[in-house]
Amino acid sequence: MLPRTFTLNTGAKIPSLALRATSNRSPTRTLGALNAGLELGLRHVVSEHLLGTEAIIGQAIEKSGIPRHELFITAKLWNTQHNDVASAFEQSLNNLGVDYIDLYLMQWPIAFRPGHDLYPKTNDGVLDCLLDSDFTTTWKQLENLLETKRVKAIGVGNCSRKKLEKLLKVAKVPPAVNETEIHPYLPQWDLLRFCEKKGIHLMSHTPTGLGPRKDLKHPPGVTEYLIKSPEIGKIAEKARLNSHQLLVAWALKRGTSAIIPAIEERRIRENWNEKNITDEIFNEISELGKSKMPQRYVTAPQFEIVFED
Numbered sequence: 001m002l003p004r005t006f007t008l009n010t011g012a013k014i015p016s017l018a019l020r021a022t023s024n025r026s027p028t029r030t031l032g033a034l035n036a037g038l039e040l041g042l043r044h045v046v047s048e049h050l051l052g053t054e055a056i057i058g059q060a061i062e063k064s065g066i067p068r069h070e071l072f073i074t075a076k077l078w079n080t081q082h083n084d085v086a087s088a089f090e091q092s093l094n095n096l097g098v099d100y101i102d103l104y105l106m107q108w109p110i111a112f113r114p115g116h117d118l119y120p121k122t123n124d125g126v127l128d129c130l131l132d133s134d135f136t137t138t139w140k141q142l143e144n145l146l147e148t149k150r151v152k153a154i155g156v157g158n159c160s161r162k163k164l165e166k167l168l169k170v171a172k173v174p175p176a177v178n179e180t181e182i183h184p185y186l187p188q189w190d191l192l193r194f195c196e197k198k199g200i201h202l203m204s205h206t207p208t209g210l211g212p213r214k215d216l217k218h219p220p221g222v223t224e225y226l227i228k229s230p231e232i233g234k235i236a237e238k239a240r241l242n243s244h245q246l247l248v249a250w251a252l253k254r255g256t257s258a259i260i261p262a263i264e265e266r267r268i269r270e271n272w273n274e275k276n277i278t279d280e281i282f283n284e285i286s287e288l289g290k291s292k293m294p295q296r297y298v299t300a301p302q303f304e305i306v307f308e309d
Contacts, residue, residue, distance in 0.1 A: 002273075002275070009176050012153060013072075014203075014255070018072075018257065018269075019045050021045075021047065023053070027059075031056060031059060033265050033267070034191070035060055036268040037260075037272075045061065048077050058097035061097070062097065063086065073102050074107075075089075079112040089145055089249065092104075101151045103155055104155070105155040105156060106138055108157055108301040110129055126153070136166065139170075140172075154175065155178060155214060158179070159175075159180065164195070174199065179259075182206070183206060183251070184288045186295055194257070207248050207250075209226030227247070229243075242270070242271065245272075247285075248260065250285045
């Protein structure tokens with residue numbers, strides 16, 4: 001069996017598989033997907049201020065009737081909210097309709113100009129990143145939230161080893177989690193070993209990579225898409241799983257938790273899997289990343305200052 005939970009440096013158990021509502025454009029479909037996941041036994045739900053899904057997740061939680069203590073809820077601080085973490089946290093609590101949050105993440109170690117625009121631009125049309133803002137200052141605000149007793153653990157997102165080393169030098173409380181992009185085409189073995197040594201749990205927000213979308217250009221450096229890989233398809237067939245199930249199993253077997261999108265009920269039920277993979281299958285998938293150029297799907301030119309690998 002694949003691991004059901006992992007233990008954080010706080011002593012809390014984090015479910016190994018999480019649901020993330022990806023959009024608020026179709027509330028009925030998103031609610032259906034979330035409800036399907038909860039019915040199947042998933043107990044970790046990830047919300048994002050950026051996507052405007054907190055209220056939808058709150059509705060799903062209320063409708064499920066599942067006792068609050070049986071759920072693990074993660075919320076995220078968006079880049080425009082670094083100036084006032086306390087208010088952002090309060091807003092997430094209210095939107096979700098809960099009394100406490102299990103894990104609160106700084107989604108990126110970079111701040112944008114505060115305001116209602118989630119992607120503020122300069123007069124030149126460039127993303128308005130506050131380059132003189134230090135993410136370790138934001139972290140101190142997250143540490144202060146722990147004193148309220150309304151958040152159980154705090155963590156970071158998309159942090160490289162260098163960023164974590166910088167943070168650990170000044171942090172009073174080390175991050176419990178680093179949520180970042182991890183998959184066979186971007187395995188980040190060095191980051192995984194570093195986090196294991198420091199007691200920081202790694203969580204993948206893209207365990208299956210991202211598929212091509214008509215409305216988006218290829219991210220810089222991307223030459224192929226993991227989920228469409230014929231090699232992954234062949235290995236999945238050998239393991240008697242579909243590609244989504246295979247890639248999530250690989251993530252969990254490595255000791256990293258994984259987030260899957262709650263897009264529609266049918267896909268949640270099709271891709272749900274508790275079947276482990278053999279060491280042979282695991283190693284075969286791991287070898288793919290050694291022979292290919294790293295494929296980073298979640299990026300943008302202005303975000304390159306975050307990635308130092």
